[in-house]
Amino acid sequence: MRFPFPPILIYALRRLLQAVPVVILIMIGTFLLLKLAPGDTVDALVGDMGGADADFIARLRAEYGLDQPVWVQLWRYMTKLATFDFGWSFVYEQPVSTVLMDRLGTTLLLMATSLSIAFTVGTALGAIAARRAYSATDNLISVLGLVFYATPSFFLSLMMMLLFSVKLGWLPVGGIKTIAGFYTGWDHVIDVAKHLIMPTAALSLIYLSFYLRLMRASVLEVADLDYVRTARAKGAGEMRLMIHHIMRNALLPVVTLLGLQFSTVLGGSVVVETIFTLPGLGQLAYQAVVQRDMNTLMGIIFLCALIVVVVNFLTDLLYARLDSRIELA
């Protein structure tokens, strides 16, 4: 028995340290990038209001510090951020931290369910496809996965909504819970689950095919390795072979993908959250861009960066757990 933890911890900690400049780079880059966009949050607010007079507009700009040079604004923002102060959202008239915390739960829930469904169903189907490689079953599974992947998520969402909400009346159109339903306990859980079915399906179907294809390729590759052949020669059952010998190693690249995919899924959830009016970070990010709500967008990006760093850290650990022979560069 070996002890993989000390080296993995060092490796993981090194990656954490490397993440610091990345996060700073991201924050400064995003700030400057959004400053390049034409118009500012006052334009957006006045647009929402249906107009305002010139004095009012000038006063808002001064109030929000938008009359300062960009470098001053950036400095002010970064010094505040250094103390984990996300600032104030002029669009929501709330501290950014409150705005974010309100949305984080929904997004994490949506992502966790979507990714775990995509992961389990995808890897299972991928493994089946690989064991029956080049058969009709394999072709069917592979093509089906690709079709899901090729369908724009908004298209899929609208079609599901049409079928399950309007025609059949089984599922609610959108939102995270029945407003004014006042459910508690299990009723609440069931209510939320019902609201999440369609968005989760829409989101997970895209990523399912990633896992499916990767798993299929991975299993095919591992199945040919010597130790699997040895095991088979020794008369190991197909099921045992699959679980003990193949799956374990085939999962490695798939787990890497899982870590990398977090921010991609957040991007993908913009459209899904918009259609299903889910109060999550994806929709918030889109609104923040369109409203030039600098502080909120910066907060989302920062949160996202933190989550990616944490997820990568966990993936590293998981990776080491799955393959104790892994070499840590």
Add this chain to the structure above:
Amino acid sequence: MTSLDTDLSPAEPPRLVVFWRRYRRNRAALLGLAIFVLVVLMALTAGIVDPDDPLRRAGVPLTPPFTDWSTPLGTDQLGRDVLSGVFYGARISLLIGVVATLVAIAIGVVIGALAGYFGGWVDDVLMRVTEAFQTIPNFVLLLTLVAILGSKIEWITLAIGIVSWTAPARMVRAEFMSLRGREFVDAARNLGVSNTAIIFKEILPNALPPIVVYASVIMALSILLESALAFLALGDPNYASWGNMIGQGRAVLRSAPYCAVIPGIAIVLTVLSFSLLGEGLNDALNPRQKKQ
């Protein structure tokens, strides 16, 4: 599909024949090729099918399909011909797919090659930048870029390229790291060949196969990204694109579903064909993986 396999067995002449023999073993890939050829044909013949501007009024608005032979697939809310929109849309989608992919691969190759070839601090810096781009949700970055640049088709395409380069950069870097120690590179270096020449003439050609395979993924993603932008009303309305057609068609989704469904099917088939092509290319270019 994103195989990082490196040892490409030396192709025996004639290369194309071998390539084709390997490619056609994958029946799904043949289907993909067929659809792809069809889409290319549509793009090429758009001007013959409808010599006029696809955005002009061609008939009574919301004529259903198969009712009027001058507009066989019907017309949309402004009386524009859906069939001609689908044909011209093939042009736009392919153009966005190809150009955005080239942009992404160009950036990816340069960054990945430099990082992988030189290693050390160059690698460190470039990899931090890559990680930064990977950490920002790519669609949010795309929205921001489009907010900055506006929704002109050139800018949209460029923006899609900019959000898609990180994966190829990582792949190129991995290839370069494993290839830079090979004998042929050492030999070239000893002969006094410049770094630039080694990177682009010696290593890059050997590093390309997985990138070519991955290009099909970027192409597919580009088309999906453009359609998602159009869905959020951030497409370029000066061109008939499938995304725009769906974006506008969904307003009449209930009363005239064909306006959104027809371009929707076009997108699904095209993206599907790219993915299948990619698998075929993978089988053909990385044959080691397949030992059936």
Add this chain to the structure above:
Amino acid sequence: MTSYFRSLGLALAAAGALTTASAVAQAEEVQKGGTVVVQMKGEQRILNPGLRASTGVYYITGKIMEPLIDKSYEGYEPVLATDWSSSDDGLHITLKLREGVNWHDGKPFTCDDVAFSAMELWKKLLNYSSALQANLESVDCPDPHTAVFNYSKPMPMDLFLAAMPDLGHPVPKHLYEGTDILKNKYNTAPVGTGPFKFVEYQRGQYVMAVKNDDYWREGYPYLDRIVWRFINDKSAAAAALESGEVQESGFIGISMADIERLSKDDRFDVGTMGYENNVAHSTVEFNHRNPILADLKVRQAMYHGLDIDYAIKTIMRGYAKPGRGPIPTAGGANYTDQVPTYAYDPELAKKMLDEAGYPVKDDGYRFHLRHRPAPWGEYTQLWAEYYAQAMKEIGIDVEILTNDAPGFLKGVYRDHDFDTANGWHQFRSDPAVSTMVWLRSGQPEGTPWTNQFGWKDAEIDQMIDDAASELDPAKRAEMYHTIQAKAMEELPVIFAIEHPFISVTSKKLHNHHNTPRWNSSSWYDLWIEQ
């Protein structure tokens, strides 16, 4: 003034495109209780009508905070003010305030609240209102239920009254005094005197309000609860209506195609009733700094190139009328149809452009224009695309530059970086406080929805100023007729299509859309079949 608004209501009723569900509802037995869920397209984040003048804000807060004076089809309706009068010189306006009204926190509503709101919010902070109240010097409280507004220049009573329903929402002084008003927490958790009390605002999801048991109108409201749900996606909103999750969608919250479809569905009332105060024009705006567009003949030719009836039929599904200048039919006495018009005639348009010195060149076009469409979605976008399409037919190449809202507003109003633009502009019951800012030169640089088009015409400027200070309604109307005709002749802006807003309402609702600004009103008499 009273008769002005009655005739307005009648004129619209006669015009035809209305539903009259509320008239039927009167006869039925009222049911108390129940929840009404309303769809809202955009999220309103500031819920204080004393700080933000916007229909979206009134849509929610109108039920929670009440104005001094509202409008009904019969005329002005006393709400928190019961009586109003003006001194002969127009410098003092005296309001009698309703007695026995309490804020939702139990404190009584008095003149102090009105004086504080007027001086600290309406005059200083409220958009649109700060211009209106620029000459307000002070508000006196001779007794707790009398408020006297003192002006340094005469304030026409009809202008004051026309503005009050929107720009006259008092806030509770005891919750605002001594605080940073812009950051006061009650801006997002309003405390008012209305029939419903604010409960919670879940960002990105909904706002909820419940029945105020202490409401001053005895026996009202009927409903237990109102929920405003934010659904941006128009297809999702239509689905929510159809599945019964939502009972009302206002301000064209779903696509025009779905509005037309649901108008044939017997579960819904679909109509423009209740928006007499909120009529808008879909426009084509010119940048007169461009020498080609400064040529009147070119603008007129372009108007001739637009098939307005086709656009009304296809884009607006018939829920609109051709525009006749800056004042819509809903403008009542100030409106006239005795103006020059431009029939759709592409051949004539081409001929006029040839004559103006812009023949078709080698590239197939006479000239090229860069067009900025307002990103307000669906019909505004279709109107932009139709405009580009129509211009192509007469040999003008129009390139559409799409931006999001801040980009559009900056491009057109701050940078003036466009040749043509389109959007819609709302007519707010009186031309003096709305569409005239599109024609009057000298607007502060960069102010959105004002004349940033480089248009300057001394004669029109003079006419606008004269009309604004004219106290005799008949003469005033006469003057606006002249302005309207002149605007149709000179075409500083094409007010192409006049369209009211449209609501889709479940037939379970009764007493709905029964005032000219119904969605902004308090809904105290609204009830729902259980």
